[in-house]
Amino acid sequence: MEWKRIFFAIFILLVADAIFFSGVCCFANDEWQLNGDNTGLSEEEEIELGRKVDEYLSRGCHFDTDAELNKKINDITQSIVAVSERKTLPYICSIIQSYSINAFSSSCGHIYITKGLLQLTKNENELACIIGHEIAHLSLRHASKFYRELKNVFSQQNNANWDEVAALSLENHLREFEAEADTKGVFYACNAGYDPNGLPDFLERNLDIIVAHNGLSGIFGMGYYAEVEMRVCKLREFIATLKGDW
Numbered sequence: 001m002e003w004k005r006i007f008f009a010i011f012i013l014l015v016a017d018a019i020f021f022s023g024v025c026c027f028a029n030d031e032w033q034l035n036g037d038n039t040g041l042s043e044e045e046e047i048e049l050g051r052k053v054d055e056y057l058s059r060g061c062h063f064d065t066d067a068e069l070n071k072k073i074n075d076i077t078q079s080i081v082a083v084s085e086r087k088t089l090p091y092i093c094s095i096i097q098s099y100s101i102n103a104f105s106s107s108c109g110h111i112y113i114t115k116g117l118l119q120l121t122k123n124e125n126e127l128a129c130i131i132g133h134e135i136a137h138l139s140l141r142h143a144s145k146f147y148r149e150l151k152n153v154f155s156q157q158n159n160a161n162w163d164e165v166a167a168l169s170l171e172n173h174l175r176e177f178e179a180e181a182d183t184k185g186v187f188y189a190c191n192a193g194y195d196p197n198g199l200p201d202f203l204e205r206n207l208d209i210i211v212a213h214n215g216l217s218g219i220f221g222m223g224y225y226a227e228v229e230m231r232v233c234k235l236r237e238f239i240a241t242l243k244g245d246w
């Protein structure tokens, strides 16, 4: 099994290629084992896996050290965690000094937002929805589910082209995971007192910029514009079913 190679490829796809709002960061090697439960990894394993991602990122990234800004994003993070179904992870939110436009999370509860994305947000509602989206990935255990599926695929196809299968599985699941994290994320934001329209507002206003930064290099290629438009449309439909005083 070449798990280290597979997960390294996935990790690079998600982080270096800057797929907007990707949250399924995995980085593992041969010692990782499935537990036979329906999530693939125990919480302890998810935390250890996420810490490997954090270690890797800490070697290659510079983080914003502005104490006030870090307090603000972590206060928002904790307010969202408080209304989520998974409060047990050691959540923390960091800002990466990069002009790329992205947000993602490692499976130990570490949420990363790039400075480029942060500068495009207009208010706390938008920021809360983006953070809500990342917390939703963690609460829905997407990294663990994706890990389980890839391991199953490769255990059945020993001679499969690793990179192709990993990329195909990622493409199939990315849409499903993103859609789940979008609705769950704005639901959390709404329950924490923020306007859930923050996410579709942000995506709609910055669509051209997002596509220019991520569309051509991301997994959706030239269809990225339509993908983001579809996300906005589905979010508006979902938000119309929510009740709140935002």
Ligand SMILES: [Zn+2]
Residues within 6 Å of the ligand: 020, 021, 022, 023, 133, 137, 177, 178, 181
């Ligand atoms: Zn996502």
